[in-house]
Amino acid sequence: MRKRVLSLALIPLLLFYAIPVGAAEKEQRTWKDEIVYSLMIDRFFDGNTQNNGDADVNNPSAFNGGDFEGITKKLNYLKDMGYTAIILSPIFANEENGYQGDWVNDFYKTDEHYGTIKEFKKLVNEAHNRDMKVIIDFQANNVGPNHSWLTDPNKQDWFHEEKEISNDSNQEDLETAWIDGLPDLNQDNKETRDYLLDAAKWWITETDIDGYRLNKVQYVAKDFWKDFVETVKSEKSNFYTIGDVQGDADLISSYKKTGIDAFMAYPQNVELKETFAAPDKDLNPVFDAFVKSEDVSESKGSQGLFMDTQNMPRFTKAAADHNENPGTRWKMALSYLYTMPGVPIVFYGSEIALNGDKAPDNHKLMDFKTEQELVDYITKLSELRDMYPALTKGDMELLYEKGGTSVFKRVYGDETIVVAMNNTTETQSIILTDKELEKNKELRGMLNGDLVRSKDNSYSIVIDRETTEVYTLSPKSIINIPYLFVIGLVLVIFGIFIALVIKRSKRNQPK
Structure with a gap:
């Protein structure tokens, strides 16, 4: 008899779920659907003090202790905010104090301060278990200032001749000069090119990462990037490539034929920082920059929208310089990033309005013991992007x-x-x-x-x-009183029916 009563009780639920809701299945996930958190490994979270070595939290120009294990431990923190992908600063072994990742000394090893390749694989696997993608920075332009190749007589032609940029408008000059005094790799040399392409493939097959952000794109020849993109996509067809071209819309557009999937929207960033740093500023320049950027690049909403990167002063500083509440200013800026065509890329610490001027001041350690207001706001924006395809794919x-x-x-x-x-x-x-x-x-x-x-x-x-x-x-929402009355009457009658069935069952039970 109990089973019979239970079956009857399930009838309303079955009727409810039988009603067609007309919800379509989600389309296949693309780059436009991502919400990206970009972080510097060394400055995010120290999950394993055993690999700190010479790390010094009191020296902003040295390693501070962040590692792969720390990121792994904070994946739920990122997932809960709605992030679907993370971009990591270069993971390759770097020279002393190369916490920012630019001074590579081995393209096939993880930096010892970050942990082992096994720990990195665990990070990737744990991210994938949470349906999050992992993208890493790939530095193909240069190596560290003391790399062993510099003294190897068999590798002298792996580098361009040491010189500074003499003409910013000369593309050949940009591609062959030593930027910031770092040894500039000669990708026209077949051995150099093959080495970089093989390394790029190796990390994909070895660790199953999902994408590369390509640094200093305009300092490397376009034909190399074309080979690079074809190579990585031959290993993983849905592999992401995001180009970091620090220039205007026309310069960025000139790299579209390389096959790079998307680019960091630098032309829009200039206007975003200027406009949202303080209230009562005209929004027209922001929309003008968007229209020009979209028209020139024909990106159709795939560009990476951002407020900060590791190479610029923090947006929080711009707000503070105007004596404005950084939290309020961040809410306005984030609202734009999350609702306009493009992929929001949020630099670590933005959710706590981390402040900082030029590097290394903008690379401060992340603080997780802060107020929740911005975190909650980001979470809500993420929910809306996930819920409404118009915010990711709409015109x-x-x-x-x-x-x-x-x-x-x-x-x-x-x-x-x-x-x-x-x-x-x-x-x-x-x-x-x-x-x-x-x-x-x-x-x-x-x-x-x-x-x-x-x-x-x-x-x-x-x-x-x-x-x-x-x-x-x-x-328009309408309160349908007759409909509600009928539903209520049905529920009352059903309740009476269940009560009678239970009463009858008790009478029939043997005393």
Whole structure:
């Protein structure tokens, strides 16, 4: 009898799940779907003090102790914020004090300060278990200043002749000069080229990493990068390559034919830092930079949007220089990164508004004992990107822009997301008509819970100072009283029926 009662109790659940919800399966994951956390291994978290060696936390120019095991221990921290991929600073063995990864002395070994290759493989495996991808920086332009190849008579032609850049506009000069005094590799030499390509393949097959961020792209010839991309993708077809070209949109676009999948959006970064460092700044330059960057590069929303890298002062410093609250400024900036076309790439410490000027001041140790507000905000933005494909794949149209206030929409199939940004110190009112948005619907706020219903074929949005709201354009919600009455009546009758069945079963039990 108990089994019979249990079966009856399951009927409402079965009926509920039998109702078609019309939810489509997620499309295959691409680079555009990623939310990326970029970190310096040495400055993130020290998970194993046994490999510290000469690390000195009091010396900002020396190794400080961060390692692979520390990152592994913090994967859940990153996963919980919604990050789907991590970019690591170069993992290759470096010379003394080469914590930043630029002074490579062995392309086939991990740096001893970070841990063993076994520990790195564990990091990759644990990330994959959490459906997170691992991307590492690949330094193909130079080696460390004291590399053994420099004194090897059989490898003299592995390097370009030592010289500084004499003409920034001369591409050959850029590709052959010693940047920052570091020995410049000659990729035109077949042995050098083969060595780098073989090393790139080896790390993929040996550790199953998912991508390379390519440093100093403009300092290496395009034909090498073309070979490089073809080589790594022959090992793993869905392997990511992200180019770091520090230049304008035209320069970045010139590397598109190399096959590199995406590029760091440096032209947009200049305007982003200037605009979001303080309120009451015109947003028009930001959108102009986006349009030009997209038009020239034809990237279709694949560029990496960022506020900070390890090579520049922190955005927090820019906000502090304006005597602004860094947390508020970061919320505005992150709202842009997460809702505009492009892939958000967030540098470690941004979630705690880590401050810092030029290197090594911008490479401070990560502090995990801080307030939760920014972490929660990032988490919410990540949830929205994951929930609504329009935020990752949708077309963008600017609907309104005046002073520091803007509204744009992202459209993908039948889904429309509307983003309102108020980068001013005053509450703003914006009216959108049926020319911008379909009439007789409502805007449901997903960040702050705002609700705007269409009235007289228009939408009146009121948005608080220095805030962003992300809306879904949805059918008007209607309270269907007759429907609710019928559902309630059915549940009451069903409850009475169950009670009678239980009462009857008790009567029939032997005394």
